[in-house]
Amino acid sequence: MGTRVFITGTGIFSSIGRGVDETLASMVNGKTGIAPIRILETVHRDFPVAEIPFTDAELLALTGLSKDLPLTRTTLIAYIALKEALASAGIQQTGDERTGFISATTVGGMDKKETFYPEAATSQEWLKYIDTQDVAAHTEALADLFGFRGFITTASTACSSGANALMLGARMIKQGLLDRVVAGGNECLTRFHLNGFNSLMILDKEPCKPFDQHRAGITLGEGAGYLVLESEEMVRKEGKKVLCELTGYGNSCEAFHPTASSPDGVGAYLAMQEALKIAGLQPADIDYINAHGTGTDSNDISEGMAIQRLFGEHVPPVSSTKPFTGHTTSAAGSIEAILCTLALQEGLLFPNLNWKTQMTDLNFAPVTKLTKQALKHVMSNSFGFGGNNTSIILSKY
Amino acid sequence: MSVYIQGISCISPQRSFLSEGLSGEPVNYDTPWLSCIEPVYKEHINPTLARRLSRYIKMGVTTALTALKDAGIEMPQAVITGTGLGSTEDNEKILLAMYENQERMINPTHFIQSTHNTISSQIAIMLKCHDYNNTYVHRGFSFESALLDGMLLIAEGKSETALVGGVDAVTEGHYINYARINRWRANTNGSLRMITDKGAGVVPGEGSAHFLIGKEKSPNTCACIKSLELIYKPASSAQVIERCNRMLAENGLTPADIDLVISGNNGDTTNDFFYQEVSGQLFPDKATAYFKHLCGEYETAGAFALWLAASILKTHQIPDGILQRGVVASPLKNILIYNHHRGDQHSLYLLTAVL
Numbered sequence A: 001m002g003t004r005v006f007i008t009g010t011g012i013f014s015s016i017g018r019g020v021d022e023t024l025a026s027m028v029n030g031k032t033g034i035a036p037i038r039i040l041e042t043v044h045r046d047f048p049v050a051e052i053p054f055t056d057a058e059l060l061a062l063t064g065l066s067k068d069l070p071l072t073r074t075t076l077i078a079y080i081a082l083k084e085a086l087a088s089a090g091i092q093q094t095g096d097e098r099t100g101f102i103s104a105t106t107v108g109g110m111d112k113k114e115t116f117y118p119e120a121a122t123s124q125e126w127l128k129y130i131d132t133q134d135v136a137a138h139t140e141a142l143a144d145l146f147g148f149r150g151f152i153t154t155a156s157t158a159c160s161s162g163a164n165a166l167m168l169g170a171r172m173i174k175q176g177l178l179d180r181v182v183a184g185g186n187e188c189l190t191r192f193h194l195n196g197f198n199s200l201m202i203l204d205k206e207p208c209k210p211f212d213q214h215r216a217g218i219t220l221g222e223g224a225g226y227l228v229l230e231s232e233e234m235v236r237k238e239g240k241k242v243l244c245e246l247t248g249y250g251n252s253c254e255a256f257h258p259t260a261s262s263p264d265g266v267g268a269y270l271a272m273q274e275a276l277k278i279a280g281l282q283p284a285d286i287d288y289i290n291a292h293g294t295g296t297d298s299n300d301i302s303e304g305m306a307i308q309r310l311f312g313e314h315v316p317p318v319s320s321t322k323p324f325t326g327h328t329t330s331a332a333g334s335i336e337a338i339l340c341t342l343a344l345q346e347g348l349l350f351p352n353l354n355w356k357t358q359m360t361d362l363n364f365a366p367v368t369k370l371t372k373q374a375l376k377h378v379m380s381n382s383f384g385f386g387g388n389n390t391s392i393i394l395s396k397y
Numbered sequence B: 001m002s003v004y005i006q007g008i009s010c011i012s013p014q015r016s017f018l019s020e021g022l023s024g025e026p027v028n029y030d031t032p033w034l035s036c037i038e039p040v041y042k043e044h045i046n047p048t049l050a051r052r053l054s055r056y057i058k059m060g061v062t063t064a065l066t067a068l069k070d071a072g073i074e075m076p077q078a079v080i081t082g083t084g085l086g087s088t089e090d091n092e093k094i095l096l097a098m099y100e101n102q103e104r105m106i107n108p109t110h111f112i113q114s115t116h117n118t119i120s121s122q123i124a125i126m127l128k129c130h131d132y133n134n135t136y137v138h139r140g141f142s143f144e145s146a147l148l149d150g151m152l153l154i155a156e157g158k159s160e161t162a163l164v165g166g167v168d169a170v171t172e173g174h175y176i177n178y179a180r181i182n183r184w185r186a187n188t189n190g191s192l193r194m195i196t197d198k199g200a201g202v203v204p205g206e207g208s209a210h211f212l213i214g215k216e217k218s219p220n221t222c223a224c225i226k227s228l229e230l231i232y233k234p235a236s237s238a239q240v241i242e243r244c245n246r247m248l249a250e251n252g253l254t255p256a257d258i259d260l261v262i263s264g265n266n267g268d269t270t271n272d273f274f275y276q277e278v279s280g281q282l283f284p285d286k287a288t289a290y291f292k293h294l295c296g297e298y299e300t301a302g303a304f305a306l307w308l309a310a311s312i313l314k315t316h317q318i319p320d321g322i323l324q325r326g327v328v329a330s331p332l333k334n335i336l337i338y339n340h341h342r343g344d345q346h347s348l349y350l351l352t353a354v355l
Helices: A020-028 A055-065 A075-088 A110-119 A137-148 A158-174 A191-199 A232-238 A266-279 A297-314 A329-346 B047-054 B055-071 B088-100 B110-114 B118-127 B140-155 B171-181 B237-250 B272-281 B301-315
Strands: A006-014 A099-104 A152-155 A182-189 A224-233 A244-253 A287-291 A379-383 A387-396 B003-011 B078-082 B132-136 B161-167 B207-214 B224-230 B260-263 B288-290 B323-325 B334-341 B345-353
Touching: A006 A020, A006 A075, A006 A158, A006 A232, A055 A075, A055 B132, A075 A137, A075 A182, A075 A224, A075 B301, A099 A137, A099 A158, A099 A329, A110 A191, A110 B055, A110 B088, A137 A152, A137 B140, A137 B224, A152 A158, A152 A329, A152 B140, A158 A182, A158 A224, A158 A329, A158 A379, A158 A387, A158 B140, A158 B272, A182 A329, A182 B003, A182 B288, A191 B088, A191 B110, A191 B118, A224 A232, A224 A329, A224 B260, A232 B132, A244 A329, A244 B118, A244 B132, A266 A287, A266 A379, A266 B118, A287 A329, A297 A379, A387 B132, A387 B237, B003 B055, B003 B260, B003 B301, B055 B088, B055 B118, B055 B161, B055 B207, B078 B118, B078 B140, B088 B110, B088 B171, B088 B224, B110 B118, B118 B132, B118 B161, B118 B345, B132 B260, B140 B207, B140 B224, B140 B334, B140 B345, B161 B301, B207 B301, B237 B334, B237 B345, B260 B272, B260 B301, B272 B334, B301 B334
Parallel strands: A099 A152, A099 A182, A287 A379, B078 B132, B078 B161, B260 B288, B260 B334
Antiparallel strands: A006 A224, A006 A244, A182 A224, A244 A387, A379 A387, B003 B207, B003 B224, B161 B207, B224 B345, B288 B323, B334 B345
16 A cells, blocks of 8 residues: 555656757657667667757756766766656755665666777776766766765666666665655666667668568667655645556566567556556556567567456557657656556557557557657556566556 | 574685685685686586586576575575676677677677676576576676575565575676776785785685575574665765674664674785774674685675675584684574775675574
């Protein structure tokens, strides 16, 4: 049981926009962020990506922070999203013990590390960034810039990281450990993971087409998304406006293979089932699923089968928004949760772009056109490498 | 949020693995960093698999599996890992390959193993455990976050048990990297002297420790974790002292009730003052033990301290070479662990004996 958890603010920055308004406009206009590589320096220029169309120098200028600070691209992107989230929730004080900050990333400061790698032993400029390599560096840089001093941690479970940050935040509020948590994930594009995913041969040379019979893999993206979670009491005490309620969450492990999902999607099934149980809902109560839908052979069949098995006759409208934002990996869980808050607020089903051909193994097709529909409960799935599956349910308030 | 420790296992620079407490004389290291006394991994992991896994993963998986054995259970209801560094070995291999081969011919195994959740994932795959699975990577809070999450799962009634671990492994590349920003102190007179031979910087170490924590007291249960507090960048020791008093009060205790303090001093003149001030204020006459001269300084050293505390409560014996002052009360009931990493991530653990 425990206290209810409300979303009182959101902040987002990705290839489809800086801020919630720009993001919504892109979603409504069917405007994808996927394009040929412009910013990242790599030999693999034949993979489209969803980059934030600013160089590091331009991002720094947007933040207004000093160039003397050791800021990785990860931190710069996250800073901008976090700032919006706090402003949107009207948060002035961040430093109390009952406020938590839970971030998530996988590459951390790898963007700088891989750049300086050949001269790491001698470069003077690298000295400034050495302590930004690890995953937590961005969390603490942000905590210090924004004044968080309560509970601080960083989750790192690959593509489900952002969702796990939200889930931990919600649970800590429900158990009365914290009153408020700012949670979310971020990831910047790096050669490291572009090459890593490429070595697994799961990158599409065309923009990804999730749930399509001829899907050919992932389109990587970058971005950050942060949500402000507050307890019932905080909302009432401070007369906060509520965007929606975080009603359900589930975390399970595929326990099948380090990178592939099981054909029947047992992990996905369990995560979604658990989320429903926490929310006190039946499958028929879900009005929309924002799928993990990466466009890989493995994920889409696995997730699709799990959805069919769990929802049976009541498979709701499903779409993956990764053809808009790309697969933002550690940010996906929180970016897509924010898209779900927009779906709830605006009463919109977002389309699964690039879809043409029904998957022969599935009996449902995704939503392919922007559709007006009143929504009450929506589910957001994030399934990561290593079999980390997390499902979040957001409900209209 | 209290939980019982039903099983423990630790690979460290000391003789800790598959040992009822630390055995033998403390091991001294003359090398720049303390490295683990490692088991024969193929006795615990399928040899074909073991060949493919990097050292860091082998360490983590081995203590996880042996902690389960120690608890006498086959399937935990959650798997949560904390690591500060992740697999630097695999990370380095990819960077080297990218550089030498101009981003061609990257080995996918190294990429998979470089993601920080690889240990939690590998454990789950081996056990076929579909339950809650998570990984925290936050410097000196990595293990404590994992433990807190496990304690929360049990308090929520979601899980009856959780397999929680802290794993970090040093590589030469990591050492060289951070040497450039003067992170380290030279191990001039041997690791056992690191605390008394004060200086700026730390002598690094490594280790892997796992705990099967649970809601119930089982026959193998050795200790109860009553509370865990995490404090981020306290402005001064006053904040730590205040939190400590509060934590004790919430458990109906005062500093006078603590029988043994396990303190994370490492000789670093930059921030050992926290330990001295907290100890001086709250536990001036209490039996106090140090542990970092045994394992070195690293992000998940708290896991070694917890293993040490749990094994002391299990064996009712204080190993040689750790007690700095005072006489340990008998029976030993309440242990307080105070540890911080670089003066930034502080944690307080309250453990009690299980009678």
